[in-house]
Amino acid sequence: MKSKYIIGGIIVVLFLGIGGYSFVNSSVEYASLSKAEESGKKVQVTGTWVKNKGSQYDPKANTFIFHMKDEDGKIARVVLEGAKPNNFDISTSVVAKGKYDNGTFHASEVLTKCPSKYEGKAEEHPEGLDPKSEQAEM
Amino acid sequence: MFEAIGAIGRMSIILGFAASAFAVIQYFRGLQKPKLVPQARVAFHLTATGIFLAAASLMILIVSHRFEYQYVWAYSGKDLPLGLLMSTFYAGQEGSFMLWTVMVAVIGVILLAYSQKHQNEREVMGVYSGILAFLLLLLVVKNPFAPIEADFIPQEGRGLNPLLQNFWMQIHPPILFVGFAAMAPPFAMAIAAMMQRKYQNWIVSALPWVVGGSMVLGLGIALGGFWAYETLGWGGWWGWDPVENSSLIPWIISVGAVHTMLTQKRTKGLILTNFVLVILSFVLVLYSTFLTRSGVLGDASVHSFVDPGRFAFTLLVLFMFVFSDVGLALIFARFTKWGKQIMERFSGWKLVGVLYLIMIVPSIPIFAQISGDVVPVFEEFMASGDIFTVAISAPFLVIAHIMNVLSFLWIPALIVKAGLIVYTLSGRVHSTKRFESFASLSRESYLGWGSALLGALTLIVLLGTSLPIIPDVIVDGINGVFNWVNGMIGTSFALGNTVEPAFYDAMGLPLAIAMAVLNALALLLKWKANDGKDFLKKTYLPFGLAVVFAGALYFFGNVQDPGMLALGLSAAFSFIVNVQVGYKIMRGNPSYTGAYIAHIGFAMMLIGIIGSGFYSQDKPLELPMGISKAAFGYNFTYVGYEPFWNGERYYFKVRVDDQEGKEIETVNTIMFVSNYGNQEQIMRNPGIAKFLEKDLYLEPQAVMQPDPEGGERVTMVKGMSHEFGGYTVTFTDFEMNNSMRSENFSVGGIFTVEKYGEEPQTIEVSQTTGPEGVQEERGLTEAGDLEITILGMTPNRTELSQSTVDVRLKNPNVPVDPENLRETLVVMATLKPFISLVWIGIILMVLGFGVARARRAYDAKRLEAPSDELSPPIPLRKDAIAKEDQAVEEPESVPVNGNGHASERSEEKPVS
Structure with missing residues (x-):
């Protein structure tokens, strides 16, 4: 009966170890563009699409390019590997995951946060109301 | 007339709430005074x-487009076909809560x-009315x-997001x-079982609900995946998105509960485990709703939410707190030493008060x-001036103020609470049939281990999904420790705010492997005792065949x-064992x-996951x-x-031919311009050519119009700015220099052209319209x-x-590709x-879940009482305690007919 516990214990410890390591390793931090530039690590940046700078899809390279402004007001050119995300044009904010390199933010993923995919009242939320305010208080 | 309908709806909700609260009170008072039960039932x-x-x-x-209602206006429009129009019922938050309530x-x-x-x-309906x-x-x-x-x-509603406008x-x-909703009845039954101290029979009556709930929830999750794959074009059917995860979590727990409940049905063991799992499967539905509806995951999910x-x-x-604490308090009262002492010392309202102090206050x-x-x-409510609202809000305002003060204690409270949870869950059921007593080599042991793996998987998904909402204080604390460690041994650990899907893949893989193996082994084992050699012999054939399959994957499948x-x-291995054993069972009792x-x-x-998830290839065309x-x-x-x-909308048709040029299928990829939210945007849905062994998945990206000059318009x-050929071209300003004396009209623009790492250049371009026609003055970079x-x-x-200005960007050194003459x-x-x-x-x-549900419903039917008489009132007093340990060991009498026994046996010996 004891061997059962020992083997079980070893498995649990191993699993926790690997799990913890993998958890920390694959976690990504929220950051501002300046912080992303500084660290050079993969981070997640929240901001808005700078509409008057336009956006374009390059079929040759299969990249989507646009400019985003982060919460500190810094603007960066973002190159996303892939096509324009759905609901990009009506998004109230975008979240880009990727690395800063050579003056460009290379995103592997861009999430669009739109006011109405599941929720309605975009009009009631003044521009710039940060959905994270909820989190900040927690 | 429609004002009346809105008012009826509103009043029905308010009266429904009052009636449900009354039902809760009368059902629980009915525990002592059975004559109150009919009232509760009416309520x-x-x-x-x-x-x-x-x-x-x-x-x-x-359906009648009453846009004077905010919800109707916000999510529907007159242009929607009836089916989609009806589905706007749950397109928003209010309606989806409504749908959930209707289902419950x-x-x-x-x-x-x-x-x-x-x-x-x-007990059951009291708890359920509370929900x-x-x-x-x-x-x-x-x-x-x-x-x-x-x-x-408004004459027209805002319409439904075009992303949601499809069949699924x-x-x-x-x-x-x-x-x-189906996770709620087992929860109510678990609470009822603990109240009644019936720790065995509830398993049989709850099993069809747990199995059925797992079936429907699983189907719902799978349909979401199919929707994402088939029409939304998210590329895959599962992306470990927090919202997907949050519905997966209660499902895994519920599936785990199915296994442990079956084990308890057989062995009378795992009593506490089953209560915990069933309670969790419901509480995690609430947690899931909290995650997805509260806006806390705003930045972490592709499903977007506004708070x-x-x-x-x-x-x-x-x-979430109320229902998890009710479950916890009952487990504490029934299965822990302190809990039992409290039960012996206090009774009635005092008991409730003490339990409240211990379990709820932290x-x-x-x-x-x-x-x-x-x-x-509440201050806003108070300001409304309406006497009724003020009277109701005043006490809540006081409570809110007290809560604000108390919130500073959250860290010590969290520690106390965590301690209480650990203590409660390590509570001992006085049973000799615990997991530890199961023979090592027995089906029940392996089922137990399998469920532990499901628990581990839940933990992985739960932890990963919850990371974005873990308070900064805790994340910073952990990072403080990491910084110290990093300084010591030169590593660079840092905990972020969200995890990559790779985490789930990495952790899910070993768990899935172990689960499949355990599943195969468990089925080859008999309940209770097994002969080791005998068991080993049974594994030879299926394992050998599985090795052959893996070999084929290696040599032929690359x-x-x-x-x-x-x-x-x-x-x-799991597949073969299940076919083997399942075939035998089918011949005995299907x-x-x-x-x-x-x-x-x-x-x-x-x-399927190995192939589609890890060996898919893509290529832009x-x-x-x-x-x-x-x-x-x-x-x-x-x-x-x-x-x-x-x-x-438009189908952009792509013909798929084999290498000889023979047509196989024409795939319809879809693109259209939506004007939703007064913003033109292009929506795209994939087209799929399906084969038995693979899918060719075509995601449309763009259509380019022909231009004989080449380049890009x-x-x-x-x-x-616009990127072209390695340059970033920015349109800086217009330049209008129309000289009045000339008949020519000229439009000019100044462009800044920049290549990364090079000096920016300014280029002036103009177009002159005069009697001789249009004259273009093209601008060229220094490098040409x-x-x-x-x-x-x-x-x-x-x-x-x-x-706006229309320009053509072109590299004159590149000859015009004849393909540019065609729409692409x-x-x-x-x-x-x-x-x-x-x-x-x-x-x-x-x-499979459906078949199992039918079987478990049949089992449960045998438990039914001949009439709908009520169980004897529960004494909330000491005399019940003495009987309690017995209740754990002794199963209540199960009326079994001869038939039932015979069929049970066939399950008992799967491999003879």
Whole structure:
């Protein structure tokens, strides 16, 4: 009966170890563009699409390019590997995951946060109301 | 007339809430005074009626386009076909809460009849009415019948997001909500069982509900995946998105509970485990709702959410806390030493008070911390001036202030609470049939280990999904420790705010491998004792065949990754054992084949995941109309477009040929311009060519119009930039120098052209229109590799800054590609091997659950009492305690007919 516990214990410890390591390793931090530039690590940046700078899809390279402004007001050119995300044009904010390199933010993923995919009242939320305010208080 | 319908809806919700609260009170008072039960029953029926009335009202308002209601205006429009129009019922937050409530009510009506037959109506329906009360309270706050916030009635609604405008919108959410609702009855039954101290029989009566709930929730989740894959074009069917995860979590727990409950049915062991799992599967549905509806995951998910308002948010948190604490308090009272001592010393209201002090009070500061400051909400209510509102709000305002003070204690409270949870869960049931006493080599042991793996998987997904909402204080604390460690040993650990999907893949893989192996071994084992050698012999054949399969994967399937090979091996092992054992069972008693069908489905799904998830290939294709391009051994040709959906959407047709040029299929990829939210945007849906062993998945990216000059045409406003040939071209300003004396009209533009790492250049370009026609003065870069031509301009007189200029960007050194003379469709083509196995696997799993549910319902029927008499009132006093330990050991008498016994036996010896 004891061997059962020992083997079980070893498995649990191993699993926790690997799990913890993998958890920390694959976690990504929220950051501002300046912080992303500084660290050079993969981070997640929240901001808005700078509409008057336009956006374009390059079929040759299969990249989507646009400019985003982060919460500190810094603007960066973002190159996303892939096509324009759905609901990009009506998004109230975008979240880009990727690395800063050579003056460009290379995103592997861009999430669009739109006011109405599941929720309605975009009009009631003044521009710039940060959905994270909820989190900040927690 | 429609004002009346809205008012009826609103009143039905409010009265429904009052009736549900009354039902809770009368059901629980009925424990001592059975004559109150009929009143409670009436109140429950009133609740359900109120909910149905409210739902019907909302549906009528939607279908008749009453845009004077905010909800109707915000999510629907006149252009929607009836099916989609009806589905706008749950397109927003208020309506989806409503849908959930309706499903809980429907199930509740069935549960009422069921609980009467199983002699636990008061306990089960008391708890269940409590759940309805909370849902209705949410609807009181998040009112779907609110009038529009405008002083006129719009003629047209805002419409439904085009992303949701497809077939599966009508199917997936309702089924998912039935699944969510179906987690509630087992919870109520678990609480009832602990109240009644009937720790064995409840398993039999709850099993059909747990199995059925797992079936429906699983189906709902799978349909969501199918929707994402088939029409939304998210590329895959599962992305480990927080919202997907949050519905997966209760499902895994519920599936785990199915296994441990079956074990308890056999062995009488795992009593505490089953209570914990069933309670968790419900509480995690609430947690899931909290995660997805409260806005806390705003930045981490592709499903976007806006926060529901402070008050509704607080209610959601409260909902979660109340029901998890009720479960915890009962486990504490029944299965821990302190709990039992308290039960002996106190009784009645005093007992409730003491339990409250111990179990609930530590939750309050944590709750206060999470829900945040609600004082402004009640201050706003107080300011409304309406006497009734003021009277109700005043005490809550005081409570809110107290909560704000208490919230500072959240860290010590969290420590106390964590300690209490650990203590409670390590509580001992005085039973000799615990997991530790199971023979090492027995089916029950292996089932136990398997469930532990499901628990581990839940933990992984839960932890990963919750990371974004873990408070900064804790993340910073952990990072402080990491910094110290990093300094010591030179590593660079840092905990972020969200995890990558790679985490789930990495952790899920070993768990899936182990699960498949355990599943195979468990089925080869008998209940109770087994002979080791005998058992080993049984594994030879299936394991040998699985090795052959893995070998085939390696040599013919080009699968070289050891992890994938191990997954293939274990999945094949599980598949073969299940076919082998399942076939024998089917010949004996087909009603027991559910488990085998579901496991076969699971194994097939795993093999499908290897192919479609880890060995898919993609390739971007530019398809000029009529010219074939090759990929993956097929030829793809864009053959033209065709309008559908009243001409608003377009099929862009791609013909798929084999290498000899023989047509296999024409795939319709979809693109259309949506004007939703007064913003033009292009929506794209994939087209799929399905084969038995693979899918060719075509995601349309763009259509490019022909241009004999070559290059690229762009429309720009001042300040906008565009990338071309390694340059960033920015349109800096217009240049108008029309000399009045000339007949020529000239449009000019100044462009800044920049290459990364080079000095920016300024290029002036103009277009002159005169009697001789149009003259273009093209601008050229110093290197001569970029030419800018103005093609025209559109002035905007009201807003000059919005005036646009059309330009052509072109590299003059590159000859014009003849393909540019044709309209070109750009698609991303992906080859997804064996994805059909995923779907077949899921269908088999659902089917298996269905068969198992039928069997478990039959088992439960044998427990039914001849009449709907009530169980004797429960003494809340000491005399019950002495009997308690016996209750754990002794199963209540199960009326079994001869038939039942015979069929049970066939399950007992799967392999003879």
